[in-house]
Amino acid sequence: MGATDLAGHAARQDTTAGGPPLFIVANAGSGQHDLRQTRETLSRVFGEAGREFHFVDTDGPGSVVTVAQAGARYAREAGGVVVSVGGDGTTNAVAQAAWDAGCTMAVLPQGTFNLFGREHGIAQDLETAARALLRARAEPVQVGEVNGRIFLVNASLGLYPQLLQDREAFKRRFGRHRWVAILSGLVTLFEWRRQLALEIELDGQSTLLTTPTLFVGNNRLQLERIGMESAVAERVGEGRLAALIAKPIGTGTMVWLMLKGAFGRLGEAEQVHSFAFRTLTVRVLGMRKLKVAADGEVGVMAPPLRFTVASRPLQLMLPREEDLVPVE
Structure with a gap:
């Protein structure tokens, strides 16, 4: 399948397998991970599984919120999942966007502490977490709120x-x-x-x-x-x-x-x-x-x-x- 531009932010990878499409927000500023290597790993794992996925790229820390909102919007419209790839800050931005949009989110930890992912038993190794995501189920989890945040x-x-x-x-x-x-x-x-x-x-x-x-x-x-x-x-x-x-x-x-x-x-x-x-x-x-x-x-x-x-x-x-x- 050919590449398609998503609102100027992302390249699309189409596949034929079942399961909701994944809209991936990967923060290049999280931890010490190389964004190109991260993309290659996820492309290989999801591609081999035949899963539809899209990268919704950030241009740096300042754009994470905007891109997370775009990813959540795409996920809601497609009945898919917006995926956070980064640390707790990136995960927070994606969670806020997903919560506002009423769509499902997933977490692939890449930061320093990754407390949210660790608490929910999500692997800290990217490839292991990605393979687990292919079999994961949506469950409700509690979130806190302060003045709408x-x-x-x-x-x-x-x-x-x-x-x-x-x-x-x-x-x-x-x-x-x-x-x-x-x-x-x-x-x-x-x-x-x-x-x-x-x-x-x-x-x-x-x-x-x-x-x-x-x-x-x-x-x-x-x-x-x-x-x-x-x-x-x-x-x-x-x-x-x-x-x-x-x-x-x-x-x-x-x-x-x-x-x-x-x-x-x-x-x-x-x-x-x-x-x-x-x-x-x-x-x-x-x-x-x-x-x-x-x-x-x-x-x-x-x-x-x-x-x-x-x-x-x-x-x-x-x-x-x-x-x-x-x-x-």
């Missing part, structure tokens, strides 16, 4: 978004290395002095508090790894999100808490309060706008912020039982 893994405000933003700035300057991420984190911790004055409303009751950061999780794997209390983490994914709020603390204590989280013992720290919830409304006193991170992508929102389990689930292609990969 979908998140799969976490959302946050205060110190954590600043850590993410500074880390990306350091990586652009010094390269994508682990030591660069550690250095940027230490610099941010020692420079951060701001405490947020919040009014949080939970179950009809309002509480005033001061904190350097508020973290909301929708990924049980991440929460378990940092050591959040099991009674809280185990409710995530069952109609609940989890919140983590740090008490007002100095730089030294914040570094100590970060180390606690790295070693999976954050739940032991008395300086941290955590709880599960369905809906949490947050008003930020004295601020009209602030930075909010969702799955590693930082944006600006106007309070009040309403964190909630999304009104409907995301339809996600999940591996069959024999293709599930144990959590590492």
